[in-house]
Amino acid sequence: MKLLHTADWHIGRTLNGYSLLDEQKYAFKQILQIAKDEHVDGIVVAGDIYDRAIPSTEAITTLNEMFKILNIDNHFPIYAISGNHDGAKRLNYGRDWMEFNNFYINTLLEESFKPIETNDTQLFLLPFFDPMDARVYYQKKGLDEASVKDIRTIGDAMSLVLDDMYKLFDPAKKHVLVTHFAVSPSAKDIDLTSETTSKVGGLETLNATQFDKFDHVMLGHIHTRFASPSENIRYSGSPIKFNVKEAKTTTNKGFYIVDTTKKSERTDLREITPGTDLIVLNETWETLVDPKFYSKQPVDQDWFAITIKDFDRTKHVSTNIRAQLQDIYGTVVELDYKNIENKNTEAESQDINQLNDESVVDQFFESITGNELSKEQKSIVDDIFVELRSE
Amino acid sequence: MKLLHTADWHIGRTLNGYSLLDEQKYAFKQILQIAKDEHVDGIVVAGDIYDRAIPSTEAITTLNEMFKILNIDNHFPIYAISGNHDGAKRLNYGRDWMEFNNFYINTLLEESFKPIETNDTQLFLLPFFDPMDARVYYQKKGLDEASVKDIRTIGDAMSLVLDDMYKLFDPAKKHVLVTHFAVSPSAKDIDLTSETTSKVGGLETLNATQFDKFDHVMLGHIHTRFASPSENIRYSGSPIKFNVKEAKTTTNKGFYIVDTTKKSERTDLREITPGTDLIVLNETWETLVDPKFYSKQPVDQDWFAITIKDFDRTKHVSTNIRAQLQDIYGTVVELDYKNIENKNTEAESQDINQLNDESVVDQFFESITGNELSKEQKSIVDDIFVELRSE
Missing domain, CATH: 3.30.160 (Double Stranded RNA Binding Domain)
Incomplete structure (x- = not known):
């Protein structure tokens, strides 16, 4: 099957207070046109669909209209997941009705173990989640307590998740994973120009070798396609430039058209022309x-x-x-x-919304006491959040 | 056809900080059971589905589950509208997909002129709106400027809306209107125990005589069925008691089962037993x-x-x-x-969220200057809001 792979729409995002909505609509039109011209069999949107967990009314209206145009007016199946910017439970609203028209959107880990089957491909839609979500999920599923506690990093969690997916593999089909994480062959190779590194506990990024069994891994999270860890594990990047750092690059944004039965190629790229550069x-x-x-x-x-x-x-x-x-x-x-005399340096600050609950506690403790949490203290904090989330 | 008429669920509401969600779920189970037992052809939810424009994640998850149980699991068509408490544009998200499974939800005035047709009935779903919405709608529709400016009260707006609906009447069918306003035979007859009077400009309530051409008007907004203006223009009331004033009444809450081909009767009522009284x-x-x-x-x-x-x-x-x-x-x-000496009296205060933009400006002007806005000033304020909303 032929899939269009895009990600990180961040509908509702602003740049220093200036709305990017018109620019986002302009990019969307190009995505739509190429989807039509090339007769794709579906559109993958790999997370960070909205920019915020509680989007503005205008952002909601815009996104609804985009999905409607793609799926209802033009009959393209949609394969979407939530990213770390999306409010997973909010974006979940209505998903069961969307499936009536081949619009699939997963926002919760537990929804990820039911691949969408086409004649030649199995599509696994794995939304952004953190190790805590995995603990809650595997605890409910009856995994023994010790193994649940062993889920410390996103890498630990991903191993369990992928093993469960492999069990569902149909050997007669190709296997596509759509997900939303920082993935790299090795941490230093990656150029994280446009998104903070994955803030999930412990390990910062996942290793590409984990995904070896998939024919294609369609990623969201990092906004530049140049961060893609390998030929078949790729970031499409965002459809538009979101900040000044990105603007300094002269290359256009874009997305991919991928034939799932073939290997990925450089020629899969389709560029998006900016409206307002x-x-x-x-x-x-x-x-x-x-x-x-x-x-x-x-x-x-x-x-x-x-x-x-x-x-x-x-x-x-x-x-x-x-x-x-x-x-x-x-x-x-x-x-x-x-x-001339004083050279301004850009202030570095951390966005609290970019941190998970665990890290907020860690950093608060450190800034108050001057000491890091001990291993035992971290473990207690972890357990408290697992308990809270189970409720 | 046989319709179950309920309204004013206010999912997510609290009572002095205590969550009413469990009680709302308990009432929902009874609605579901009776819908099944009596084999209704559809469920009418006449507005104020949520309690707030931006509901909590928990409220969203709960409502989604309720709709799913009714519509997907049990195949009941749903005929819903937004009320003044709902965020009309937010609740609009996903509605086009819901229609694939006979779940109809209107939240905008412009969506109201496409009745849902069954073999014996035309259902008009008219969400809560205010005179400004009507001005914007009729301006876009090409009504002359003078007539647009003549839309001052909700009564003015409703006359236009209803006339447009009458043009769509199929004389071979019964006509049901689902809407969300304060309606009374005359203002003094009504017992507004549980909801503030309609805050739309000018006239506080609509007059029941306006709706004469409909066989049944299924209302939401006022939380007690005893406020119903006539036998065929009825409030179902909310499924649970929301405050202490309501708790003082000994009668149970409930909803109606209505055969649209017959006249409404007192025996249409089905009572809901409270879980936690x-x-x-x-x-x-x-x-x-x-x-x-x-x-x-x-x-x-x-x-x-x-x-x-x-x-x-x-x-x-x-x-x-x-x-x-x-x-x-x-x-x-x-x-x-x-x-013994000092008798406490309850403080009366006005909830700014209950006021439309126009009234907020009016009251702010009055509280600062001590004078009311003149007719000319009011007209300017009106026009500004029309212009703002058109954008």
Whole structure:
């Protein structure tokens, strides 16, 4: 079968307060058009469909419309999972009715052990989960207590999950796994430019060798396809650029069209043309306000992230820097300057929403006491969360 | 056809912080059982399905399960609308897939002009809306500007809506309207014990005579069936008691089973037995702590709302009143006392969530300036909101 593999739509995301919804709709239209042109048999959306667990009304309406166009209007089966940004239980609403029209969406670990069968392929839809979810699941399933407690890392959990999937393998078919994690051949090889490393306890990333038995692993989570750990274990990347770091790369975003009966190839890639591109400028003030320079910029349709280099703020105290640049460039979504003397450094901060409950307790303890939790204390914290989640 | 008419489930509601979810599930089981026993052809849920626009994850999971049991497991068609408590656009998610299995849910005015057709009945599902929604809808539909501006009250809006529905009437069939408003033969006849009066601009309630052309009007909004304006225009009431005022009534909650080809009758009522009843006590301290009194109370399973009458707090300064009563009565969801001298009176306050945007502006203006908005000012405010909503 022919599958379109996309991921990390993050519907509802903003960039410094600017809505990306129009850009997301523009990318969606291209995905739809190519799906139609190439007569794909289904669309894989590998998690982080929304940007937040409780999306805005506008984000919900937009996503519903996109799914409707793909699945109801154009009869494409959808194979979707939730990612770490999605609210798994919220996104679960209505899924049983969606199946009436070949729209499959899994958001809970327990839903992952029923592959979708086509004539030549078994599709396993494994949403993002954390080791705690696996503990709860395997505890309910009757795994002995010691083995449940041995689930410490996402790698531990994944071994159990994959073994259960292998039992369901039909040897006459190809096997596709759709999931949402950080996967790498080795941690240092990976270029995590656009998404924090997987925050699940213990090990940060999964190892690609774990997935050897699958013909294709279609991943979400990391926003660049260049982070793909191997030829058949791939990130499609997000359909649009989400931040200034990404904007600095000149390559287009995209998605894959994969024939599941064949090996993946570089030619599977389909590029997405940005509607509003994000242009990064790093120039002196004199250059930025020079018509010879800015007349060559696409100032009418694009967004700009501008860093003024070698800037002496004292010489411009009476200038409204932002207003003047907006007059020239239109939408300036980010503005920064580097002094001649003081070089600004970007502040590093951690988003608490990116951490699991366990890590929040760990880090809180450490910031208050100055000490890390001991192994015994960590174990107690783990057990408390398992108990809480079982309720 | 035979319809089960229920409304105002308010899934996720709490009573002074106590979750009503178990009680709601208990009532649901009875609705399901009677639907099966009486072989109904469909379940009407007339709005306020959730208690809040952004319900808790637990509320979403519970509602999804209830709908699944009714519609997927037991093959009952569902005819549902959103009420003023529901987030119309959020609850809209997935509705197009639900229709694949005869689960119809309308949450937007524009969806209301496509009746569901059965062999003997046309069902019109009209969700809660306000005059502004009607303005936006009729403006888009191309109604002339003057007529759009004439939509001031919910009565104005309803006249237009109903006229459009009448045009769709099949004279060979019965006509059922499912909607969610305060409707009364005349404002003073109505006993609004459990829900605030409709907060839509201008007129507070709709008049029953507006709905004369329908054979049956199945209403939600007011939580007691005793507020029903006529024999064929009825509130089913909520399936459970939501507050202490309601608990004081000794009658059970319930729902209706209606044969749409016949007139409504008193015998349509099916009662729901509470699982955990809410017992209201208004007694002296001495009586409350007297074993002769409390041994007759259902102290093991029920919830209590207790008012201690003729209470002299100074004689009990060292007593932990609440702890002592909880030892005796179990769950005390409300505790109040009336001094011998000072009679407590209940504070009246207005819930801002119960007001439409227009009224919030009105009241804010009044509380700041001491003056009401003039007719011209009101008109400007109206127009601004119409414009905002069109966007």
